[in-house]
Amino acid sequence: MAQSLRLAAAADLQSVLPPILAQLERQTHIHVDASYQSSATLATQIQNGAPFDLFMAADMSFPQRIISEGLADADKAVPYARGTLVLWVRDDSPFRQLSVHTLSDPALKTLAIANAEHAPYGRAAEASLKSLCLYDQLKPKFVIAENIAQTAQYVDSGNAQAGLISLTSALTERLRANGHYIAMPRDSYPPILQGAVVLKNSSNRTQAHQLLEFLLSSPIQKELAVYGLEPANTPETGH
Known part of the structure; x- marks a missing residue:
């Protein structure tokens, strides 16, 4: 039986992630239930104890808020794309x-x-x-x-x-x-660097990190570009 991950995903990912998450499930048998809302709404839900495993925001500030409250399993958000x-x-x-x-x-x-x-x-x-x-x-x-x-x-x-x-x-x-x-x-406008964090209280942290690694892999980064998200590590920094 497929394992299930709960993903808090920024609203701009609603048209992007479904085919990518379907690919992940075919390759790893990890099923992802995604909730798409504004980054601020999702951050508040996480602060209030919502049982998500991974938070993919539309910037770096909302994951940073989760980190500063001690709710993430790392001290830095992982940039996964540029909007x-x-x-x-x-x-x-x-x-x-x-x-x-x-x-x-x-x-x-x-x-x-x-x-x-x-x-x-x-x-x-x-x-x-x-x-x-x-x-x-x-x-x-x-x-x-x-x-x-x-x-x-x-x-x-x-x-x-x-x-x-x-x-x-x-x-x-x-x-x-x-x-x-x-x-x-x-x-x-400042670069829209989109960041993600795995949540400390996740019961599926290994799978959450697996999903994050999948998103950062070269084939998926190329696929994200087709949907309008540049790789996070593009050389241009913007000012």
Whole structure:
């Protein structure tokens, strides 16, 4: 019988991990039950005693919070990928020629972004807009979502005209079919380095480390890139 691991995974991984976890199960017979929510929500659940084995966040700060509370089995989070922030619109929107200038177009009335208190991609979106001197102008137009998956839903459903979302969301089959995107300037936001920690109270720590090693293996890192996550060890550091 397959062993079962409980994984707390950031919302941007919802479109990425299922085929990879299926591969893991075929190769190792480790079955993974994943819960996808904002990194902050998952960190709070772990702090409140939720019985997860592994926490994969959308940045390094939330795993660090778990480490500082003595809830992880290591003193450092393991970076497993780098995320990319993109501006996405539906194909039927008035913004055919998408560029950063679209954000200052008076025709843009609503912009979906993730809650910066809960979601690292929301923090990246705010940082990018501030860097481009667009934040104050756009703040009244924000449609705030709880996490990055919900941000993508808001803009895909038409509840917002444009959205600052993860490349992982933009590359899903649905969003590729419905819209188009451009990457936000890389130097406009801090690198979105995504980190993971194995939890100290896990009853499956060996298997949790096995999953982490699997994710860091060269074939899986290449597969993550197809879904919009760069390898964590790319030489560019971004400032």
